[in-house]
Amino acid sequence: MDTERKKDGESSLSRGLSLLELFSPEENEMSISEMARRVGMPKSTTHRLVVDLLRWGALEKSRGGVRLGVRLFELGHLVPDHSRLRELAIPFAHSLNEITNLTSNLAVREGSEIIYIEKINSRDLKVPHSRIGGRLPMHCTALGKAILAYSSAQFVSSILEGELAQVTPKTITSPDALRREIAGVRQSRVAYDFEESQLGLFCVGAPIFARSGRVVGALSVTGATSRSQARSFAGVVLASSHALSHALGAPSSAFAAA
CATH class of the missing domain: 1.10.10.10 (Winged helix-like DNA-binding domain superfamily/Winged helix DNA-binding domain)
Structure with a gap:
């Protein structure tokens, strides 16, 4: 019974x-x-x-x-890791928005996707994009690639062996190409999305680390501009992700390139 x-x-x-x-x-x-x-x-x-x-x-x-x-x-605001990360990240997201005049984003991993937990919109970005609470596949976003680059080998393999959906004609759908992309992110500590999640938009992202040294999310900026202009924002995004990680107590070793 x-x-x-x-x-x-x-x-x-x-x-x-x-x-x-x-x-x-x-x-x-x-x-x-x-x-x-x-x-x-x-x-x-x-x-x-x-x-x-x-x-x-x-x-x-x-x-x-x-x-x-x-x-x-x-209840959503009681989730410890995400709520603390969001609370500490808001000033950095606002700063990125003001410095770059682009939309700034904060995301964490949930399953094989990223979920946006904060977003400061740019007045100039007229193209509809992501929203707080929205999800996208990891492989087609700068935020997702930044997290993947510092995730466990087992988890990365699960993504590479799964379906790499073609979100736009420019989405990377080849496991070998995505593996090379992730390796490049580990070297530069910056990830890019050039119209891979939405045509007409680029995104520049960098990983965020916690006290344990594990990756807990990523910070990025999104805009509609050329590839060369997008790369010019790498420094400020990386500096912001470093500062936020330090605020979370991350050790210096977490920032070492592969």
Whole structure:
């Protein structure tokens, strides 16, 4: 009996989380009927789960049905590593934005993707780009390459052996080419994205290290300019990532090139 209850509880939790995953910036509210249709659950089951999520605070009622609740926002800010990194990084991101007049970005790894946890937008960047909470594959972003260059050999192999999706015509999809790119980042400590994640945009990124010496994220600037101009921002991005890493207590050995 206890085993059955446990299985039921785990199943309910999994189904409840699948409902939360339906929401996106484009669809921030939804009716229960639409939620049931999308996840393929009976409307009565969906309604029961939604009531539980409303009671807990993961969802709240809206004019169009329900939307994500403030409880999730509160919990997100309690994640220790990411919240501390973001708190310390904000001044550096603002400084990069002011110095370069470009959009500055802060990202961390989640699975095989990067997730943006801070962004200071440039008034001059008219092309729609990433957003806080947005995700992109690691292999097509400067932020992702900067993190990959200092990740474990096992993790890098898992990326190289997996699918390298072609996000734009200029995305690197060859494992050998990406391996060479990562090796170059370890030498220069700077990574580039030349229209690989979005046409018309470049990105210059550098890794961020923690007290343990492990890579915990990356800092970058994004703009619409030429390849030669993009490389001119490498120094200020690298200096900012170094300063932020020192603020996090990273040892000097973490910055050594391969």
